[in-house]
Amino acid sequence: GENVEQHPSTLSVQEGDSAVIKCTYSDSASNYFPWYKQELGKGPQLIIDIRSNVGEKKDQRIAVTLNKTAKHFSLHITETQPEDSAVYFCAASKSGGYQKVTFGIGTKLQVIP
Amino acid sequence: ETGVTQTPRHLVMGMTNKKSLKCEQHLGHNAMYWYKQSAKKPLELMFVYNFKEQTENNSVPSRFSPECPNSSHLFLHLHTLQPEDSALYLCASSQDGLAGGNIQYFGAGTRLSVL
Numbered sequence: 707g708e709n710v711e712q713h714p715s716t717l718s719v720q721e722g723d724s725a726v727i728k729c730t731y732s733d734s735a736s737n738y739f740p741w742y743k744q745e746l747g748k749g750p751q752l753i754i755d756i757r758s759n760v761g762e763k764k765d766q767r768i769a770v771t772l773n774k775t776a777k778h779f780s781l782h783i784t785e786t787q788p789e790d791s792a793v794y795f796c797a798a799s800k801s802g803g804y805q806k807v808t809f810g811i812g813t814k815l816q817v818i819p
Numbered sequence: 820e821t822g823v824t825q826t827p828r829h830l831v832m833g834m835t836n837k838k839s840l841k842c843e844q845h846l847g848h849n850a851m852y853w854y855k856q857s858a859k860k861p862l863e864l865m866f867v868y869n870f871k872e873q874t875e876n877n878s879v880p881s882r883f884s885p886e887c888p889n890s891s892h893l894f895l896h897l898h899t900l901q902p903e904d905s906a907l908y909l910c911a912s913s914q915d916g917l918a919g920g921n922i923q924y925f926g927a928g929t930r931l932s933v934l
Contacts, residue, residue, distance in 0.1 A: 710861070738921055749909050749925030750862075751821065795862065799921050806875065807921060809862040 708733040710798050712810025719786050720818050727813045729796035730778040736798040739772060739779050740807070744793045753794075754781070757801070786817045822846040825910050825926035832900065833934055840895040840929045842910030849914065851893040852923065853885060856907040868893060900933045907931070 709732040719725045731739075737758035742750035756763045756770045756779065763770050767786075772779040783790055793814050799807040823844045832838050844851065853865040867875035868887040882904075884896040893910055907930050911923040 740922065742925075747927065749821065749823070749911075749927050751925065752922055755922065801921060805921050806864060806867070807923060811859070811861045 708736055708798055708806075708808040710796060710808045710810045712796050712813060714813060715811065716814045716816070718816045718818060721786060721788060723786055725783045725786055725790070725815055725817075727781045727794055727796065727815075728778060729780070729798075729810050730776075731798040731808075732777065733798070734774075734777065735800055738799050738801050738805075739770070740797050740799075741770060741781050742795040742797065742809075744795065744812075746792075750795055783815075786815075788817050788819050791815055791817045821924045821926065823910060823912055823924050823926035825908075825929050827929060828927065829930045829932075831932045831934065832897070834900060834902075836900075837896070837898040839897065840908055840910075840931075842893040842895075842926055844891055844893075844910075844912040844924070846912055846914075846924060848912040848924070849890050850912060851887060851890070852911040852913075853893065853895050854909040854911065854925075856909055856928070862909070865895075897931075900931075902933050905931055905933045 712729045740755035743753045744750040756772050767784045769782045793812045795812050796810040797807045799805045826841045850869045855863040864877050865879045866885045871887050882899050886894040907928040909928045910926045913923045
């Protein structure tokens with residue numbers, strides 16, 4: 707089955723700096739890679755996703771890159787703000803409404819004001 | 820609000836109790852999921868229901884019993900749990916079909932403590 711590894715497990719950055727979280731996956735058939743943000747007391751919420759036919763996707767201060775050959779993908783947050791502090795999960799799956807999604811272990815991001 | 824509501828938010832139960840977790844989604848989705856979230860571990864998929872039919876049981880002990888009476892409601896019945904079952908239990912839903920990709924919408928979870 708799919709295996710997703712994520713690092714670092716914790717990350718502290720100064721407000722305004724950039725943060726990068728990296729993930730690798732094992733199943734070359736995976737073609738959908740979402741990123742979730744989980745704030746304290748809440749469930750994970752999708753913040754950005756990328757499909758295998760795209761190498762990069764941006765949404766304001768958030769971007770995700772995908773390298774299919776190397777089977778790794780990364781989340782980049784620029785100009786970090788205190789409200790970006792949360793746990794971030796990467797995930798991988800095949801397309802399809804109820805395909806199994808395999809999650810990484812999570813990265814706890816702390817943005818220091 | 821994500822459109823997925825879980826109750827109760829917190830639950831404390833003894834090892835001999837029987838309790839149920841409830842999940843309701845208002846998104847018109849056809850697939851629903853139960854996950855277990857423990858500290859320092861990836862999210863663990865427990866069960867998947869698609870159009871009310873169970874499509875995956877991820878080797879979950881029988882002390883966890885899911886029920887999906889319709890596409891909007893999902894239950895997790897608990898009995899004779901162990902202390903190691905203490906965790907955050909998350910419910911999620913997604914739209915069936917290729918067009919929906921596999922975007923999952925999560926509820927806020929039920930924090931379960933087994934004494």
